Amino acid sequence: MKNYLIAKSRRLRSTPYTSRIEKQGVTAYTVYNHMLLPAAFGSLEESCDHLKKDVQVWDVAAERQVEIVGKDAAKLVQLMTCRDLSKSKIGRCYYCPIIDENGKMVNDPVILKLDENRFWISIADSDVIFFAKGLAHGHKFDVNIFEPNVDIIAVQGPKSFALMEKIFGKKILDLKFFGFDFYDFQGTKHLIARSGWSKQGGFEIYVENTSSGVQLYDKLFEQGKDLNVKAGCPNLIERIESGLLSYGNDFDNNDNPYECGFEKYVNLDNNIEFLGKEKLKDIKSKGIERKLMGVILDLEKLSITKSLDIYEKEKKIGDLRSACFSPYFKKVIGIAMISEPFCKASQTVYLNIDGKKVSGKVCDLPFI
């Protein structure tokens, strides 16, 4: 595949860490929430290997926040998601499908409950802010909706715990998975969550004080030398192996949460009001016609730039949406939307790639 440059401009926003990652060897960007998100520091395979063994610091400022604050904040947040947040607690993160009037996916953010009337929606790549503004206006909600100045630094990998302990002390280790709290760095409080877009463990630092955040970014590298810390970014191989789905890649506004395997976040038996609830009840009672599944292909290299058709004999039964070579499986693995009754483990499939017939097998997610 030929390589193309990214044409930078103010519209593809830089982050407070951009000048740093460019010195640290970022080689490719993607664009996420109208912002530059590093996509590679040289070899994806070496980065994946390093992430699984050591610790990485990521510029994930592109995970933008939508702040919703005010008397009706909880009502508005609930209206957007099919996950029942009526018992949600301050200091916790909630992975929530955001749903439209047709029961289709709008986003799959992590929602942080900062206070009874104050939330941050930490969004995937779509403008949830305008969905919230539209709903608030129509429903005459008493809320304020804006993008706060928050630029996340993620610290990911098995040695992230040791690195964070060096800087924030032992108490950071008490933080439970998907919990968050405030921790001091040189006189500035930072919101830190035990979360992140890898399955290797770690933290996300929600930096509001930019100058303190930039100092903290540098401190992580200073203190992490003996832990073999490196600059990194969400890793395509690691996220596919782990079955971490990506809005826009694996699913989008044409798919419903059941098709995406999000059934445990769909709560229909209650009195809460949210968009698409009746549609989702209908889908649940009828059953879905297709589902996101893993596929393992007899192939050693594949770059996906758009959906690729998947066949069973001569019949198109689905489409491959993400893929990479996995050093662990020594094959190409991918995430595909596959129709009933073919969306079951061990189903044989094939694809036409560059004029060649490539065979593969369906499997459950995650791969590892």
Added chain:
Amino acid sequence: MKNYLIAKSRRLRSTPYTSRIEKQGVTAYTVYNHMLLPAAFGSLEESCDHLKKDVQVWDVAAERQVEIVGKDAAKLVQLMTCRDLSKSKIGRCYYCPIIDENGKMVNDPVILKLDENRFWISIADSDVIFFAKGLAHGHKFDVNIFEPNVDIIAVQGPKSFALMEKIFGKKILDLKFFGFDFYDFQGTKHLIARSGWSKQGGFEIYVENTSSGVQLYDKLFEQGKDLNVKAGCPNLIERIESGLLSYGNDFDNNDNPYECGFEKYVNLDNNIEFLGKEKLKDIKSKGIERKLMGVILDLEKLSITKSLDIYEKEKKIGDLRSACFSPYFKKVIGIAMISEPFCKASQTVYLNIDGKKVSGKVCDLPFI
């Protein structure tokens, strides 16, 4: 400035013409509405020169459509814009600021009135679809909102008229500026508007039938040989010289339409209902505190990747948001948000660029 690659994926959607433009020499992409938008075919200066003299065919599929159809379609469209559409006509395009509850810009699309109850909003780079869905739900509007399968081909430049006449016949020349109609190409009807994101004249073909559109794309190059047709894309130099503003670059959700110079599209003295109307009345009565202006700098090269501070003596008075070297002026020209009372032609300003003090002058837009 160092160059970086773009990491392609399904999330950065390809267009039906991507494989063609990659053979035709596209060198850089930007991302616009979650889709690849070509940003350069080699030299920007040569492309600008060619666009002003001959004719170019552009893959601008990234100008996505939001279709709003149904009994309350006109009401919803009007609710989103401060431009009075009560006398709008079928077959016409309307440039419309989309406004939020704070009177700030959400987008600046061209809206096509397809029927009394059916509109296409041809959007700049933000997810207007979710704003519309939120408003429709809250207001209980009877509408259907979706992204139709439309991938625009633009034909731009002074010889675009001759090229389009070759394919569609003399009647295409009767189309008035910002009018649209349906024209036959080998048995398929295509919606064609006299519009486009340059000031060199031309057309936009709203391709719904993809396979016919791809044939038409090829036909434009076949028939355009003697007109020196080339593949191109919206040109940074041409659009800045012409004062064509860009959402995300020159203005965004932090700016109001008066600051952007859109006052002729703000209609307050009427009974129509739209978001932010009271805020805009308030802004109008108080007067604005800053405005988008042109600047001409004593400099021969500048690439903008984020806002640059602009000073008058020691005082920060604004920020430069877009810039390029203009072969016409033989200087760097740019678009900047500048505070009162400095936002007037001939005001002297300076910037610190790479540690050097660079002086310049404010001017009115457009430059040419």
